[in-house]
Amino acid sequence: MNDSVQPLALSTYSSDVAGEERAARDHRHDLWFKRTMFGAAMLVLILLASIAASTLWGGSLAFKTFGLDFLTSTEWDAVNNHFGALVPIYGTLVTSFLALLIAVPVSFGIAIFLTEVAPPWLRMPVASAVELLAGIPSIIYGMWGLFVFGPFMAEHLAPWINDYLGALPLVGPLFQGPPLGIGMLTAGIVLAIMITPFITSVMHEVFRSVPTTLKESAYALGGTTWEVVWDIVLPYTRSAVVGGVFLGLGRALGETMAVTFVLGNAQQFSASLLMPSSSIASIIANEFSEAYTDLHRSALIGLGFLLFVVTFFVLALARLMLMRLSRKEGL
Incomplete structure (x- = not known):
């Protein structure tokens, strides 16, 4: 044993x-x-x-040399070594805001169409076209904007905008200007076309994640498609939709080549959206190789730091908004 x-x-x-x-x-x-x-x-x-x-x-040399005047001055004179970042900052924010103003409703409409309205045989071609637009290089958008959309804008859209929208009492100065074809409005439209596929893809995926039982229950209670979207789909995916919108805004803020082609690259401050301007990314791309003084190079690098700060604050704001939405959803 x-x-x-x-x-x-x-x-x-x-x-x-x-x-x-x-x-x-x-x-x-x-x-x-x-x-x-x-x-x-x-x-x-x-x-x-x-x-x-x-x-x-x-950019420390430019910040030390000009101080706060670097942020508030509209003068950009490489010959006399006097640089101000207000015009590029203004152009960056205005074109990005215009792009977001155009792209968000269009992206929302495409995503809802693909999720709720489109017949099955049409969903795949439209979704593939959206993905194809997202894969086109930005320089292609810029060339298209300069050689195709810019002349069309100058010949057809800009005169109509100047004659009709420019006569409005409060917002009229925003739409008054010569029919140049290039400017902040053109750049905003091109940027909107660029970021629409990204926002659409995010919205489409999150709309598809909504449980089918929730939507079928709403339809069974007599809800229309719009009521289901507004009362069921959007509240369920609200935080993800906001995140997708700010993702597109971050892309628009840092875009370089497409904006460089169609913005006009003019160092002038103008309230008119039809006038040329410049952005932080475009002025860096245009002048960095030709910056022959330390102060000029420092000013361009300082612009890069300002773009970094602007993008950081925009994305931080998006994160705060998502956190607040999450708390509300938790309640």
Whole structure:
């Protein structure tokens, strides 16, 4: 009997030792995995801080030379080394706002059409066309805007806008100007076409995530398609929709080549949307290779830092809005 108990005890002891070794090995692997993921997360923060610090250091000469005048001055004179960032900042914000104002309703309509209205045979071609638009390089949009849409704007749209919208009592000055074809309105429309596929894709995917039972219940109670969308789909996906909108805004703020082609690159401050202007990204792309003085290069790098700050605050605002929406949904 003792002979049979001893092998059993040895077998139990061996299995316990193997289990402890396996647990220790799993603990080491789990620790390595946590450290690797933590390192990846810290890498993002380090890169973000490094980019901000390097652009701030590169633009320090311009900030020290001009002070707050760098943010408030409209003069950009490379010959006399006097630089002000107000016009590029204004052009960046106005064109991005125009793009968002146009793209959000269009994206919402396309997403609702694909999710709730379109027949099955039409959904795939339209969805594929949206994805194709998202994959077109920005320089193609810029060339199309300069050679196709710009002349059409100058010949047909700009005169009509100037004659009819320019005569309105309050917003008239925004739409008064010569029919140049290039300017802030043209750049805003081209940007809207660029960011529409991104916002549409986000909205389409989140609208598809709404449980079918919720929508079928609303239809069963006699709700129309618009009532189902407004009362069921949008409240369910509100935070994700806001995130998609701000994702498109972030893309519009940093766009370079398309805006460079159609904005006009004029260092002048004008309330008219038909007049040329400049953006932070376009002025950096146009002048960085020709900046022959330290102050000029520092001013351009300082503009890059300002673009970083503007984008950071926009995305931070989006995050705060999403957090507030999440709290309301939790209530």
